[in-house]
Amino acid sequence: xERIPILKMGPFLLVTIQVDMHDRLAQTLQDDLAERVVKDxxxxxxxxxxxxxxxxxxxGRMLARIASISRILDAxxxxxxxxxxxxxxxxxLGMSLEGVKTALNVEKGMEILQRSLGVETGGDENAxxxx
Amino acid sequence: xERIPILKMGPFLLVTIQVDMHDRLAQTLQDDLAERVVKDxxxxxxxxxxxxxxxxxxxGRMLARIASISRILDAxxxxxxxxxxxxxxxxxLGMSLEGVKTALNVEKGMEILQRSLGVETGGDENAxxxx
Numbered sequence: 001x002e003r004i005p006i007l008k009m010g011p012f013l014l015v016t017i018q019v020d021m022h023d024r025l026a027q028t029l030q031d032d033l034a035e036r037v038v039k040d041x042x043x044x045x046x047x048x049x050x051x052x053x054x055x056x057x058x059x060g061r062m063l064a065r066i067a068s069i070s071r072i073l074d075a076x077x078x079x080x081x082x083x084x085x086x087x088x089x090x091x092x093l094g095m096s097l098e099g100v101k102t103a104l105n106v107e108k109g110m111e112i113l114q115r116s117l118g119v120e121t122g123g124d125e126n127a128x129x130x131x
Numbered sequence: 132x133e134r135i136p137i138l139k140m141g142p143f144l145l146v147t148i149q150v151d152m153h154d155r156l157a158q159t160l161q162d163d164l165a166e167r168v169v170k171d172x173x174x175x176x177x178x179x180x181x182x183x184x185x186x187x188x189x190x191g192r193m194l195a196r197i198a199s200i201s202r203i204l205d206a207x208x209x210x211x212x213x214x215x216x217x218x219x220x221x222x223x224l225g226m227s228l229e230g231v232k233t234a235l236n237v238e239k240g241m242e243i244l245q246r247s248l249g250v251e252t253g254g255d256e257n258a259x260x261x262x
Contacts, residue, residue, distance in 0.1 A: 005182040051136040
């Protein structure tokens with residue numbers, strides 16, 4: 001069955017959206033993420049949407065819902081890699097993604113999570129601000 | 132245009148394969164990865180194939196080719212999340228993915244890269260060669 005892989009990165013979970021999200025796939029992702037947050041005791045969820053060039057209210061609602069569910073489960077959500085056109089569309093759709101943090105890329109998103117949660121991951125590579 | 136996102140994680144690049152790879156997409160990924168390895172000065176490439184349930188010789192060759200290109204550019208490749216059935220198929224196809232390291236998941240793959248990078252640089256991060 002088609003499902004979006006969820007990668008564990010230390011205390012965080014990482015998801016990259018790169019396919020068209022239809023109803024069932026979004027539902028599966030939402031369920032899988034909730035389950036993994038609890039199972040892995042994750043404190044943060046990173047959702048990379050850098051390959052999304054267009055977005056609709058369905059995706060916007062999905063992101064907001066994932067963030068809400070994660071928050072209840074004590075995990076923060078950071079949406080990373082949003083393209084300017086996507087941000088414009090979301091605002092035009094009246095979706096300001098309140099409660100969802102955003103960052104330029106995965107590295108910066110992880111820094112936000114580490115800072116906000118006071119979590120130190122094992123590898124010190126992530127602490128290097130390269131470039 | 133459809134392309135697979137490449138995420139920078141410290142000194143490594145991460146790619147998750149979750150769509151059917153057709154010729155042009157594989158070619159684009161290969162080109163994008165080579166470019167990013169050079170541009171970011173990356174020392175390792177992690178390719179997550181946990182969502183691949185079937186594999187053919189085309190994918191096998193793509194993985195081997197990416198690893199070869201990365202190696203020439205001084206980056207190691209680790210394929211992570213391979214399902215047992217995929218491993219069986221690859222061997223049956225006569226593709227043993229020589230020169231490609233594998234790991235159970237992204238975390239373990241990253242450990243392999245960090246260890247191997249530490250060995251290469253003599254454990255001294257300042258020895259990181261700048262291009």
